[in-house]
Amino acid sequence: MTDLQALLSVQNVAKAFPFPRSLIQRLRGAPAQAVHALNGVSLDVMRGETLGIVGESGCGKSTLARCLVRLHDCDGGRVLFGDTDIATLSGPARRAFNARVQMIFQDPYSSLNPRMRVRQILAEALSVHQMRPADQIPDRIAELLNLVRLPPDAAEKYPHEFSGGQRQRIGIARALAVEPQVLVADELVSALDVSVQAQVVNLLLQLQDQLQLTVVFVAHDLRLVRHISHRVAVMYLGKVVEVGPTEALFSAPRHPYTQALLAAAPEMDPNRRTRRVAAKGELPSPVNLPQGCLFNTRCPHAFERCFKERPVLSAGANGDHLSACHLPTGQPHVL
Amino acid sequence: MSEPVLQVSNLTTTFGHQGSAVTAVDCIAFNVMPGEVLGLVGESGSGKSVTLRSIMRLMPHHSAVTGRVLWQGRDLLQMTEPELRRVRGGEVSMIFQEPTTALNPVLPVRVQIEENLRAHTTLTGAERAARSLELMDLVGISDAKRRLAQYPHQFSGGMRQRVMIAIALASTPKLLLADEPTTALDVTIQDQILKLILDLRDELKMSVVLVTHDLGVVAATCDRMAVMYAGRIVESGAVADVFGEPNHAYTRGLLGSVPRSGTERSPLLSIEGTPPGLMSRPSGCAFHPRCDFATDRCRSQSPALQAMSPGHEAACFHSDRVKAAGMTGS
Numbered sequence: 228m229t230d231l232q233a234l235l236s237v238q239n240v241a242k243a244f245p246f247p248r249s250l251i252q253r254l255r256g257a258p259a260q261a262v263h264a265l266n267g268v269s270l271d272v273m274r275g276e277t278l279g280i281v282g283e284s285g286c287g288k289s290t291l292a293r294c295l296v297r298l299h300d301c302d303g304g305r306v307l308f309g310d311t312d313i314a315t316l317s318g319p320a321r322r323a324f325n326a327r328v329q330m331i332f333q334d335p336y337s338s339l340n341p342r343m344r345v346r347q348i349l350a351e352a353l354s355v356h357q358m359r360p361a362d363q364i365p366d367r368i369a370e371l372l373n374l375v376r377l378p379p380d381a382a383e384k385y386p387h388e389f390s391g392g393q394r395q396r397i398g399i400a401r402a403l404a405v406e407p408q409v410l411v412a413d414e415l416v417s418a419l420d421v422s423v424q425a426q427v428v429n430l431l432l433q434l435q436d437q438l439q440l441t442v443v444f445v446a447h448d449l450r451l452v453r454h455i456s457h458r459v460a461v462m463y464l465g466k467v468v469e470v471g472p473t474e475a476l477f478s479a480p481r482h483p484y485t486q487a488l489l490a491a492a493p494e495m496d497p498n499r500r501t502r503r504v505a506a507k508g509e510l511p512s513p514v515n516l517p518q519g520c521l522f523n524t525r526c527p528h529a530f531e532r533c534f535k536e537r538p539v540l541s542a543g544a545n546g547d548h549l550s551a552c553h554l555p556t557g558q559p560h561v562l
Numbered sequence: 563m564s565e566p567v568l569q570v571s572n573l574t575t576t577f578g579h580q581g582s583a584v585t586a587v588d589c590i591a592f593n594v595m596p597g598e599v600l601g602l603v604g605e606s607g608s609g610k611s612v613t614l615r616s617i618m619r620l621m622p623h624h625s626a627v628t629g630r631v632l633w634q635g636r637d638l639l640q641m642t643e644p645e646l647r648r649v650r651g652g653e654v655s656m657i658f659q660e661p662t663t664a665l666n667p668v669l670p671v672r673v674q675i676e677e678n679l680r681a682h683t684t685l686t687g688a689e690r691a692a693r694s695l696e697l698m699d700l701v702g703i704s705d706a707k708r709r710l711a712q713y714p715h716q717f718s719g720g721m722r723q724r725v726m727i728a729i730a731l732a733s734t735p736k737l738l739l740a741d742e743p744t745t746a747l748d749v750t751i752q753d754q755i756l757k758l759i760l761d762l763r764d765e766l767k768m769s770v771v772l773v774t775h776d777l778g779v780v781a782a783t784c785d786r787m788a789v790m791y792a793g794r795i796v797e798s799g800a801v802a803d804v805f806g807e808p809n810h811a812y813t814r815g816l817l818g819s820v821p822r823s824g825t826e827r828s829p830l831l832s833i834e835g836t837p838p839g840l841m842s843r844p845s846g847c848a849f850h851p852r853c854d855f856a857t858d859r860c861r862s863q864s865p866a867l868q869a870m871s872p873g874h875e876a877a878c879f880h881s882d883r884v885k886a887a888g889m890t891g892s
Contacts, residue, residue, distance in 0.1 A: 283748035390836040420605040421775065422852075425819035425832030432827060447749065450778070454821030454830070473826065491753035493778035495822055497801040500782050504757050506750040509718055 233271035234309070234409060234441050235295060235328070240268045241303035242290055242465075262513050264290040266465040266521070267304065269540065272409065277435065277442040279456030279473070281449060281488070285510055287465035289333075292413045292445045296330045297321075326356045329402035333414035335394030339386040345372075345397055346382040352404040371400040375430060392423035396430065403438070410435075411443045416451065428455060449492045453477050458547075461485045464513060464521040467540060471548030481543060481550035484522045520553065528554055566593035567737060567769050568617075572629035575609075575616045577840075579624075584840040586612040588793035589629070591867075594737065599763060599770040601784030601801065603777060603816075605837045609793040610773045614739050618656055619646060633737075652682040655730035659742035661722035665714040671725050672710035675732055682733035697728040700765075702758060720751035724758070731762065738763075738770045744779065756783050777820055781805060786873075789813050792838050792848035795867060799874030809876035811853045811884050818889055831889065847879070855880040855887075 243261040264287045272278050272295075280288045293299045294306060297313050305312045308324060316324050332338035339348060349368045353359050359367050372381055375396040386394055395415060402410055415431065416424040432455060435442055446452050452459055453473055460470040461482065469482040480486045487506035494500065508525040511517055517524055519534040526533065532553045540549040575587040587609040594600050604610045616627045617638065631638040633649060641649070650656075658664040666674055672694055679690045698706035701724040714722055723743060730738060740759065744752035760783060763770055772784060780787050780801060788798040789812065797810040808814040818831025835852040838844055846863050850856040857880070865877045878884060 283750065392836060420837060421777070421819045422605060422815060422833035423836055425830035426834065428821075429829045429832055432829070449749070450821045453823065454826055477823065487750060491750040493753070493756075493776070493782035495778055495781050495805070495817075495820055497781040497805050502757055502760060505753050507754070509720055509751065510748075 232274045233307075234274045235272040235443075236307040237268055237270040237272075237291070237295070237304070238307065239304035240291070240294055240301045240306060241265050242287075242294060242299055242301055260514055263516055264465050264513065265294070265301075266516065268462075268465070268467055269304075270460055270467055270470065272441060272443055273458070274408075275439060275441055276457040277444055277455050279452035279459040280443065280445045280462060281447065281452050281459060282462035283447060283488075283510060285464075285513055286462040287513075288445045288447075288462050289413050290465075291462070292330065292411050292443065295409075295411050295443060296325070296328050298330070322356065326358075326405040327407055328409040328411065329405060329407040330411045330413065331395070331398045331402050331415055334418055335391050335398060336386075336418075338398055339394060339401075341386055344383055344385055345377075348386075348397065348401055349382075349404050352401050356405045358405055367404070371404055374403060374434065375400045390423070391419050392427055395419065395427050399427075399430070399434070403434070407440070409441045409443065411445070413445045414447070415444070417446065417448065424451070431455065449489065450495070461488065464511065464516065466521055466551065468522065468552070469548075469550045470540065471550075475548045481548065482522075482552050483526045483528055483554070485550075487525070520551075564596055566595050567634065568594040568771075569632040570613075570617065570629070571632075573613065573616060573631065574628045575612050575621065575625055577625045583626075585843070586625075586793055586840055587616060590790075590793075590795050592788055592795065592798065594769045594771060596769055597763065597767055598786060599760070599772060599784045601780040601787040602771060602773045602790060603775065603780055603787055604790035605775060605816075607792075607837055607839065608790040610775075610790050611741050613790070614656070614741050614771065614773050618650055618654065618739060620656075648682070651678060651730075652733045653735055654737045654739065655733065655735040656739040656741065657723070657726050657730050657743050659745050661719065661726045661746070662714070664726055665722060667714055670711050670713055671717075674725070675710070675729050678729050678732040693732070694728075697732055700731065700762070701725070701728045702754075703728070720747055720755065723747060723751075723755055727755075727758065727762070731766070734766060736768050738768055739773075740770060741773045742775070743772070745774070745776070752779070759783070777817060789816070792843055793840075794848065794877065796849070796878070797876040798867070799870075803871070803874045807885055808889075809870045809874065809881040809884060810849075810878040811855045811880065812849045813876075814884055814887070814889065815852075847877075855883050 242265040243263045245259055245261040268291055282288045294301055300314060313324055346368055349371055350364050353364050353367060368382055369379055372379060377396055416427050444455055456473050459473050459476050460467045463484050469485045480489055490505035506525055511524050519536055520538055523529040523533045538551045538553050540551045542549050571591040572589050573587055574589050576583045576585050578584055602610045615621055617631050621627055627639060675694045675697060676690045679685055679693055685693060694710055695706050703709055703724055717725060744755050784801050787801050787804055788795045791812050797813045808817055815833035821830060833852050838848060844851050845861060847860040847865055850860040859879055865879050867875045867877045869875050870881060
């Protein structure tokens with residue numbers, strides 16, 4: 228279902244959020260500090276695929292999602308949509324891009340305007356992007372509600388009358404209103420109860436097939452990402468450390484961080500528990516990044532080169548499974 | 563078989579006044595054995611945290627707790643405040659979900675650990691200082707001497723949770739009540755904290771009640787589990803038994819809602835609808851509006867917990883059909 232055409236191409240993107248400095252600090256010449264959220268990320272999103280982006284909090288996955296839809300402008304590098312650098316878009320071209328690439332947000336409580344009825348929320352998306360003449364908007368709203376399995380009378384209700392799962396459906400309907408090619412879902416279900424998560428995930432998978440959507444699924448839940456993604460990228464401190472087809476990445480992870488992350492996620496099988504701690508230590512501060520490989524402070528295999536030189540993503544035996552690690556490929560990693 | 567350390571029976575917690583009272587925990591019973599880790603699982607609003615807080619009598623004034631909570635033969639719910647204070651934070655300790663709000667932001671960590679030592683031990687000042695250092699080592703905080711002088715904001719989330727565990731362990735408790743201790747943490751830090759709790763359980767021979775919504779955490783850490791729905795325990799048993807063959811339709815749906823390897827991109831065995839609110843508890847079996855197996859009997863009668871096999875109980879009229887349906891799509 229995927230072909231080899233990159234729909235969105237992230238090329239060496241960097242993004243930092245500087246700390247505000249007071250006048251006195253500036254006069255004293257205190258150094259400008261910043262949170263380095265993205266440190267040179269390169270990644271392709273293929274047409275028709277689901278690309279999962281996983282990592283722990285602070286790894287830059289949400290910042291990357293926001294750069295993809297241009298809610299943030301990149302400090303360095305570029306994001307290509309087709310052949311166009313999205314940073315160059317303005318006016319009608321930018322609006323057209325926004326309609327092609329839509330985002331669904333994590334928090335179903337703050338991402339819907341509490342004073343608007345669902346009908347108004349959906350109609351706003353339709354009229355801003357001039358998707359339909361005014362007289363066809365009610366029909367389209369009914370169609371959208373049906374698409375996300377909400378009853379027709381939902382149109383006249385306010386967001387507070389819905390449960391968390393239903394609100395995420397409204398968020399999905401709003402994103403789909405403008406007939407996008409790409410959905411960027413940032414922690415789509417992490418605010419929901421387990422039983423409700425499964426409903427929304429089932430809906431997303433079904434809509435993707437029905438509407439031929441390309442999905443970027445950003446999440447911290449490894450089981451979910453494995454379930455719905457064709458390819459997965461693992462992020463650590465603002466870098467992609469490993470990317471590859473889901474099955475290959477989960478069955479034979481190459482980067483020591485991916486290995487630790489997978490080992491740390493509790494198994495759903497009580498007969499396969501282990502008492503060994505998967506990864507020691509904690510995430511270094513994204514303000515002062517380590518020299519060399521960003522994982523060297525926690526890596527059990529780090530050697531001299533890892534502290535001097537930052538590894539780049541490179542292919543091993545299989546061309547489509549990349550990892551950014553100095554360790555020779557094929558070396559058995561024992562954690 | 564030894565005696566249980568904690569016996570909870572007929573525990574009921576209501577909020578509000580007669581007429582408008584809502585029931586958060588509805589007549590539940592369970593035992594905790596020595597050295598055992600019991601997992602209390604459920605979705606939001608199922609009453610799992612209220613259960614824990616009711617046991618510790620940490621409930622606000624507008625609530626009423628009835629039933630019995632026998633701690634080594636004494637009923638915690640009948641104790642006077644001074645008696646309770648000796649047990650609470652002493653023999654029975656509790657850790658909370660949000661270490662950021664559970665720790666006092668204006669006191670250094672040393673003061674917060676020593677506070678518990680002062681309340682529950684007879685150690686002298688110098689001994690307390692030495693014991694604080696030991697506790698920091700025990701929970702895996704290095705450079706303990708310097709760290710003790712620091713304030714909670716100088717610690718990361720995982721380290722704050724370790725500090726909270728150190729405070730809870732200061733009195734060498736026999737029972738640790740943990741309310742979603744790793745929910746606010748990243749997966750590699752969660753892994754560290756869960757394994758720390760298991761190591762401490764072995765080392766200090768204590769029992770643990772772990773409240774969580776994450777079935778993976780239960781599978782990885784608990785010996786027995788109790789599944790809660792709408793204020794009641796609907797299924798309980800050894801973790802391997804419940805995961806191996808759920809007897810209650812809700813447990814089956816909950817386990818099926820979690821993706822497993824090998825079934826990628828196929829529909830998950832989800833549960834329709836949402837958990838009921840406290841104000842709108844359905845009649846009969848509270849799960850019936852969401853249940854694929856429900857019959858008229860489920861709508862009118864409330865099933866009681868029944869032993870399905872030794873040590874494995876479920877409150878479901880149709881557990882035979884649930885078992886026969888297995889874990890494949892409904």
